[in-house]
Amino acid sequence: MSRQRVQFFGAVLIFTLAALVLSPAVARGAAPAAPSSGEKVNINTAGVDELLTLPGIGKAYAERIVEYRQKNGPFKKVEDIVNVRGIGEKTFEKIKDRLTTGKN
Numbered sequence: 031m032s033r034q035r036v037q038f039f040g041a042v043l044i045f046t047l048a049a050l051v052l053s054p055a056v057a058r059g060a061a062p063a064a065p066s067s068g069e070k071v072n073i074n075t076a077g078v079d080e081l082l083t084l085p086g087i088g089k090a091y092a093e094r095i096v097e098y099r100q101k102n103g104p105f106k107k108v109e110d111i112v113n114v115r116g117i118g119e120k121t122f123e124k125i126k127d128r129l130t131t132g133k134n
Contacts, residue, residue, distance in 0.1 A: 070130040073111055074104040084125045091116055105131050 071080055073095060081092035091114070098114045105111060108129040112122050 069128075071128055072130050072132045073108065074099065074131050084128055086121045086124045091121075107131060 071084060073081075076095075078089065078092040078096060081087055081095055082089065087095075094114050094116060095111065099105065102113075108126060108131055109122070111117055111125075111129065112119065
């Protein structure tokens with residue numbers, strides 16, 4: 031084998047080993063501190079990562095929820111989330127059991 035091929039395969043081997051060693055650590059560190067699927071999400075305090083745990087809520091909607099809250103103050107009731115652009119009744123029905131405003 032030529033010297034270039036040996037160097038190439040050596041680099042590939044090192045990269046692969048590094049990826050295998052680092053990927054579990056990265057995965058553990060990258061996991062958001064989000065509630066499990068049964069826990070409620072406080073829409074008045076949740077960040078984007080936590081909001082992403084809600085069914086049907088992607089990054090754009092999560093960012094809109096946070097932005098809406100910053101501009102308009104805390105949500106008074108969970109139903110107020112439909113005031114966020116793009117979140118309608120269908121989405122609300124999917125997530126309503128997972129939402130809280132932190133009030134009893």
